[in-house]
Amino acid sequence: MASERDTDTSRAAVRTYVPSYQKDEWQRHADELDMSLSEFVRTMVQAGRRGFSGSESTDNGPAASGGPTETSDDIEERVLTVLAESGPLSWDELLAAVTGDIESSLDETLQELQAANRVQYSGRAGGYVLGER
Template identity: 45%
Template sequence: MATDDKNDRARVVTYVSTNQKTEWTEHADELGMSQAEFVRTMVQAGRNDFTLESSATVEPDSNTADPGGGDLETQVLEALESNGSLSWEQLVDSLSADFEERLEACLESLQATNQIRYSGRNGGYTTIDS
């Protein structure tokens, strides 16, 4: 869809299990989000994870249309639009709400593929030498 209108929208339909929908609904409610906003936010968060390896370690210029894909400016605006005024702490909480869950899932995946392991002797996670 080629358009410059930021308000132009297209409908996306998907099907998930009843249990998955219930989880998403509960999580959206906890975050004070609509289900649509929750799904959009989670998809963008997932897309950001896929682009992190190939992107620069320094955040691109904020004046670009979409720095880093799913840019921080968009996330801040969405948080403020859905919640009204937010303090610094509330913004941080809103933008990082699912980070621990995502990190845990990532660590479990890396352990399952034998790329990392937890080492008490080394005081934390470590890579597994090939």
Template identity: 55%
Template sequence: MSEGTERTEVSTYVPKAQKAEWKAHAERLEMSQSEFVRSMVQAGRRGFELGEAEGRSPPTDPGGDGLEERVLTTLESTPEALSWEALLEAVSGDFEDRLDEALDSLQREDRIRYSGRHGGYVVTDGR
């Protein structure tokens, strides 16, 4: 795996009922729980980015970024079938690089910092 596609574990805590709902939904979609959560987070982030910048997405383009076209282009340019994981990786593009750049920028501005004690990034008082 290249550096940009290296996988790592993420943990979160949700109510048992929420996990059961997510698990059932993932099973209906024939996805693993990891695939389901990852895809829902990505979809949610796109919604937040659009909501903050442009308001609601037009009904003809619910993702706001031509995802259907990106999926078709990716599949047309690949001679073999792509797994869910491979397709997700292909259409998510440079998101990991953009996130890394955003974290670097926010840390330089002293708006966030990495806290080993808290196990992740936290907001600072440097606003």
């Protein structure tokens, strides 16, 4: 069940002070990305938080890496973050950046599931199947 914090969508102001040259630099970058300064700063803070935590989690909920509980808000946040960090990207580049290294995660997960006999590879069935419990 979601906590009250997770469902509160009201906005609150956050005030910080930076040198004028820094604000000007952020504003130029935000303008290049067609974002407001507030949106730019929020996106950069979220990107930085992911970098420090080593995970993709956000205040919006679970990891924005394609999990079953991912929401369109998670994807929206990830797209904004990636574009703010990287600038213009093609569809394929953006897709790769938003999905991250899903192949390694899938490989690791399948190994764990196979070790626990929850999933098996069956050549006869033509792929992975649920294991016997």
